[in-house]
Amino acid sequence: MTIAGGIVLIMIGAIFTWAIEFNLAGLDINVLGVILMIGGLVWLMFALYRMNVARRTLASNTTVVTEDPVTHQRIYEERRYDDPPVV
Incomplete structure:
Protein backbone atom coordinates (compact mmCIF):
# COMPACT_ATOMS: atom_id res chain seq x y z
CA MET A 1 0.00 0.00 0.00
CA THR A 2 1.62 3.16 -1.17
CA ILE A 3 0.63 6.75 -1.60
CA ALA A 4 0.71 6.31 -5.37
CA GLY A 5 -1.94 3.57 -5.20
CA GLY A 6 -4.37 5.91 -3.47
CA ALA A 25 -27.62 -1.69 -17.60
CA GLY A 26 -27.73 -1.89 -13.82
CA LEU A 27 -24.47 0.05 -13.24
CA ASP A 28 -24.05 3.77 -12.83
CA ILE A 29 -20.54 4.80 -13.88
CA ASN A 30 -20.75 8.05 -11.89
CA VAL A 31 -21.49 6.19 -8.64
CA LEU A 32 -18.65 3.77 -9.37
CA GLY A 33 -16.31 6.74 -9.86
CA VAL A 34 -17.34 8.32 -6.56
CA ILE A 35 -16.83 5.00 -4.76
CA LEU A 36 -13.35 4.68 -6.28
CA MET A 37 -12.46 8.24 -5.26
CA ILE A 38 -13.58 7.63 -1.66
CA GLY A 39 -11.65 4.35 -1.60
CA GLY A 40 -8.56 6.12 -2.95
CA LEU A 41 -8.88 8.82 -0.31
CA VAL A 42 -9.12 6.22 2.46
CA TRP A 43 -6.15 4.35 0.97
CA LEU A 58 12.67 4.57 13.43
CA ALA A 59 13.58 7.73 15.30
CA SER A 60 12.92 6.43 18.81
CA ASN A 61 15.62 6.71 21.46
CA THR A 62 15.60 4.89 24.77
CA THR A 63 17.57 5.92 27.82
CA VAL A 64 18.26 3.18 30.34
CA VAL A 65 19.44 4.08 33.82
CA THR A 66 20.99 1.33 35.92
CA GLU A 67 22.92 1.41 39.15
CA ASP A 68 26.17 -0.49 39.60
CA PRO A 69 25.80 -2.62 42.75
CA VAL A 70 29.52 -2.41 43.62
CA THR A 71 30.30 1.29 43.15
CA HIS A 72 26.72 2.60 43.51
CA GLN A 73 27.18 4.77 40.45
CA ARG A 74 24.41 5.38 37.97
CA ILE A 75 25.07 4.20 34.44
CA TYR A 76 23.23 5.95 31.61
CA GLU A 77 22.84 4.07 28.34
CA GLU A 78 21.23 5.65 25.35
CA ARG A 79 19.97 3.26 22.71
CA ARG A 80 18.70 4.02 19.24
CA TYR A 81 16.57 1.46 17.50
CA ASP A 82 17.04 1.52 13.75
CA ASP A 83 15.30 -1.75 12.97
CA PRO A 84 12.47 -1.48 10.45
CA PRO A 85 9.00 -1.63 11.98
CA VAL A 86 7.25 -4.96 12.04
CA VAL A 87 4.19 -4.85 9.83
Whole structure:
Protein backbone atom coordinates (compact mmCIF):
# COMPACT_ATOMS: atom_id res chain seq x y z
CA MET A 1 0.00 0.00 0.00
CA THR A 2 1.62 3.16 -1.17
CA ILE A 3 0.63 6.75 -1.60
CA ALA A 4 0.71 6.31 -5.37
CA GLY A 5 -1.94 3.57 -5.20
CA GLY A 6 -4.37 5.91 -3.47
CA ILE A 7 -3.70 8.69 -5.96
CA VAL A 8 -4.23 6.31 -8.89
CA LEU A 9 -7.59 5.20 -7.48
CA ILE A 10 -8.64 8.84 -7.04
CA MET A 11 -7.65 9.59 -10.65
CA ILE A 12 -9.51 6.57 -12.05
CA GLY A 13 -12.58 7.52 -10.00
CA ALA A 14 -12.44 11.09 -11.30
CA ILE A 15 -12.21 9.83 -14.87
CA PHE A 16 -15.23 7.57 -14.34
CA THR A 17 -17.20 10.37 -12.72
CA TRP A 18 -16.54 13.32 -15.01
CA ALA A 19 -14.96 12.10 -18.27
CA ILE A 20 -16.88 8.98 -19.23
CA GLU A 21 -20.44 9.24 -20.44
CA PHE A 22 -21.39 5.63 -20.90
CA ASN A 23 -24.44 3.77 -19.62
CA LEU A 24 -24.47 0.15 -18.60
CA ALA A 25 -27.62 -1.69 -17.60
CA GLY A 26 -27.73 -1.89 -13.82
CA LEU A 27 -24.47 0.05 -13.24
CA ASP A 28 -24.05 3.77 -12.83
CA ILE A 29 -20.54 4.80 -13.88
CA ASN A 30 -20.75 8.05 -11.89
CA VAL A 31 -21.49 6.19 -8.64
CA LEU A 32 -18.65 3.77 -9.37
CA GLY A 33 -16.31 6.74 -9.86
CA VAL A 34 -17.34 8.32 -6.56
CA ILE A 35 -16.83 5.00 -4.76
CA LEU A 36 -13.35 4.68 -6.28
CA MET A 37 -12.46 8.24 -5.26
CA ILE A 38 -13.58 7.63 -1.66
CA GLY A 39 -11.65 4.35 -1.60
CA GLY A 40 -8.56 6.12 -2.95
CA LEU A 41 -8.88 8.82 -0.31
CA VAL A 42 -9.12 6.22 2.46
CA TRP A 43 -6.15 4.35 0.97
CA LEU A 44 -4.13 7.59 0.83
CA MET A 45 -4.91 8.47 4.45
CA PHE A 46 -3.95 4.98 5.60
CA ALA A 47 -0.66 5.13 3.65
CA LEU A 48 0.19 8.50 5.21
CA TYR A 49 -0.63 7.13 8.67
CA ARG A 50 1.63 4.10 8.13
CA MET A 51 4.44 6.33 6.90
CA ASN A 52 4.10 8.55 9.96
CA VAL A 53 4.14 5.57 12.34
CA ALA A 54 7.20 4.10 10.62
CA ARG A 55 9.06 7.40 10.81
CA ARG A 56 8.24 7.77 14.49
CA THR A 57 9.34 4.20 15.22
CA LEU A 58 12.67 4.57 13.43
CA ALA A 59 13.58 7.73 15.30
CA SER A 60 12.92 6.43 18.81
CA ASN A 61 15.62 6.71 21.46
CA THR A 62 15.60 4.89 24.77
CA THR A 63 17.57 5.92 27.82
CA VAL A 64 18.26 3.18 30.34
CA VAL A 65 19.44 4.08 33.82
CA THR A 66 20.99 1.33 35.92
CA GLU A 67 22.92 1.41 39.15
CA ASP A 68 26.17 -0.49 39.60
CA PRO A 69 25.80 -2.62 42.75
CA VAL A 70 29.52 -2.41 43.62
CA THR A 71 30.30 1.29 43.15
CA HIS A 72 26.72 2.60 43.51
CA GLN A 73 27.18 4.77 40.45
CA ARG A 74 24.41 5.38 37.97
CA ILE A 75 25.07 4.20 34.44
CA TYR A 76 23.23 5.95 31.61
CA GLU A 77 22.84 4.07 28.34
CA GLU A 78 21.23 5.65 25.35
CA ARG A 79 19.97 3.26 22.71
CA ARG A 80 18.70 4.02 19.24
CA TYR A 81 16.57 1.46 17.50
CA ASP A 82 17.04 1.52 13.75
CA ASP A 83 15.30 -1.75 12.97
CA PRO A 84 12.47 -1.48 10.45
CA PRO A 85 9.00 -1.63 11.98
CA VAL A 86 7.25 -4.96 12.04
CA VAL A 87 4.19 -4.85 9.83
